[in-house]
Amino acid sequence: AQSVTQLDSQVPVFEEAPVELRCNYSSSVSVYLFWYVQYPNQGLQLLLKYLSGSTLVKGINGFEAEFNKSQTSFHLRKPSVHISDTAEYFCAVRPIFGNEKLTFGTGTRLTIIP
Amino acid sequence: EPEVTQTPSHQVTQMGQEVILRCVPISNHLYFYWYRQILGQKVEFLVSFYNNEISEKSEIFDDQFSVERPDGSNFTLKIRSTKLEDSAMYFCASSQQGFEAFFGQGTRLTVV
Numbered sequence: 001a002q003s004v005t006q007l008d009s010q011v012p013v014f015e016e017a018p019v020e021l022r023c024n025y026s027s028s029v030s031v032y033l034f035w036y037v038q039y040p041n042q043g044l045q046l047l048l049k050y051l052s053g054s055t056l057v058k059g060i061n062g063f064e065a066e067f068n069k070s071q072t073s074f075h076l077r078k079p080s081v082h083i084s085d086t087a088e089y090f091c092a093v094r095p096i097f098g099n100e101k102l103t104f105g106t107g108t109r110l111t112i113i114p
Numbered sequence: 115e116p117e118v119t120q121t122p123s124h125q126v127t128q129m130g131q132e133v134i135l136r137c138v139p140i141s142n143h144l145y146f147y148w149y150r151q152i153l154g155q156k157v158e159f160l161v162s163f164y165n166n167e168i169s170e171k172s173e174i175f176d177d178q179f180s181v182e183r184p185d186g187s188n189f190t191l192k193i194r195s196t197k198l199e200d201s202a203m204y205f206c207a208s209s210q211q212g213f214e215a216f217f218g219q220g221t222r223l224t225v226v
Contacts, residue, residue, distance in 0.1 A: 032213065043120075043205060044157070044217040051213060090157060099170045100145055100212040104157040 002027040002093050006105035013081050014113045021076040021108045023065075023091030031093040033074040034102065035065055038088040047089070050074065061085070086112045116140045118218035120206050126224045127196055135191045135221045137206030143216075145209040146189045148181065150174070150202040151220075157205065163189065164212075196225045 003026045013019045025031065035047040048059025055067040065076045074091060091105040119138045127133050139146050148160040161171040163181055180192045189208075193200055203222050207215040 034214065036217070043219040044207075046214055046216065049214050092157075099162065100209065100215075101147070101159040101162055101170055101172075102149075102157075102215060103159070106156045 002031060002095065002103040004091050004093055004103055004105035006091055006108050008108050009106065010109045010111065012111045012113055015083060016080045018079050019077065019081050019085075019110065021089050021091075021110065023074045023076065023105060025072050025074065025091070025093050027072075027093060027095070029098075030096045032096060033065075033067060034092045034094075035059065035063070035074070035076050036090045036092060036104075037061075038090065038107075040087070044090065047076070081110075081112050083112050083114060085110060118206055118208055118216050120204075120218035120221050122221060123219065124222045124224070126226060129198060129225055130195050133193050133196055133223065135193075135204050135206075135223070137189045137191075137218055138187055139189055139206065139208030140210075140216060141187070143208035143210045145169075145212050145215075146181075146183070147207040147209070147215060148191045149205045149207060149217075151205065152199075152202045160191070160204075193223075196223075198225050201225045 005024045033050040036044040037047050050057050050067045058064045063078050088107045090107045092102040094102050121136045146163040151157045161175045162169045178194045182190050203220045205220045206218045209215045
């Protein structure tokens with residue numbers, strides 16, 4: 001079984017400041033990792049994913065994440081946030097082999113302060 | 115860009131009634147999923163569907179739930195007798211090869 005921990009339930013950040021949203025996971029097998037974003041009253045949109053290869057992955061809207069296998073982390077970063085980045089961010093994992101179900105973290109609400 | 119579409123966007127139903135939530139996955143995708151998100155909680159897996167059968171289901175997906183792909187394009191979730199605790203946002207998702215899942219906008223189900 002897998003579990004995902006997002007320790008920060010809410011993160012307020014000033015506009016144009018950098019942000020890091022933390023994600024740690026636990027799994028007995030190798031996993032793929034994902035970040036999804038949920039804008040207010042909308043569905044889940046894939047921000048970025050790590051399947052294999054370079055541990056630094058770039059996604060949409062200027063976000064990037066780094067997979068750290070030894071620390072079982074997949075933190076999301078953006079060097080300069082905008083008001084439009086206000087949303088809920090979910091980290092998720094799924095096993096490389098076997099079932100395809102995603103296990104989500106509890107989410108981090110990112111609020112951008114003008 | 116192709117997308118997963120869900121209807122209705124909001125459904126209000128009385129406790130004990132049956133509801134059917136509808137989804138049109140992306141056309142060349144082979145894997146289909148339902149997830150739900152109770153207000154303020156994490157997104158939870160309900161069921162996955164591949165090759166016209168359920169490939170995995172969670173403990174939430176009990177006998178009150180069923181899924182169907184009736185016509186090769188739609189993918190439905192039926193709840194036979196709704197309970198108050200079924201109130202949630204229900205997300206349909208699809209995947210081409212089981213790697214990344216694309217989610218719909220969701221159906222907000224309110225059981226009163």
